[in-house]
Amino acid sequence: VTPYVGAGGGAVKYDFQQHGSFVDFETRRLFNDSFDSVGWAPSAHALAGADVRIYRKLYLTMEGRYTWSKATLSEDFVDFAPLDLAGFRLGGGVRVAF
Numbered sequence: 001v002t003p004y005v006g007a008g009g010g011a012v013k014y015d016f017q018q019h020g021s022f023v024d025f026e027t028r029r030l031f032n033d034s035f036d037s038v039g040w041a042p043s044a045h046a047l048a049g050a051d052v053r054i055y056r057k058l059y060l061t062m063e064g065r066y067t068w069s070k071a072t073l074s075e076d077f078v079d080f081a082p083l084d085l086a087g088f089r090l091g092g093g094v095r096v097a098f
Contacts, residue, residue, distance in 0.1 A: 003050045012043045012069045012085050041071035041085060057097040065089045 016037045021030050049063030069085035 001050055001052050003048070005046075005048045007044070007046045009042065009044045011040045012067070012071075013040050014038070014071050014083065014085055016071075016073065016083055035074075035076040037071070037074040037077060037083070039071060039074075041069050041083075043067050043069035043085070051095065059095040059097065060092070061095050062092045063090070065091070 014037075017034065019034045021032055023030060045065055045067040047063055047065040049061065051059045051061045053059050066088050067086060070082040071085055072082050073080050
């Protein structure tokens with residue numbers, strides 16, 4: 001068993017869309033529209049995992065990673081807080097060493 005920990009940074013690409021009926025609070029009228037915000041946001045992450053040797057050069061791997069990231073929305077979204085892109089990811093797989 002080979003455990004590991006790590007930290008890093010990078011960028012997250014996001015594409016946030018809302019489609020539907022909305023209320024204009026000044027006139028109280030309903031209107032249909034689509035709002036979009038697309039872009040990249042900086043991110044930081046921390047991770048931990050382990051590789052377990054199953055047979056000679058064959059390994060089973062598991063990793064947990066938490067990413068922190070927030071994105072400022074486009075001008076379509078007036079007075080909205082930043083979009084929270086943070087979250088936990090658990091992954092697993094098989095590795096073959098050459």
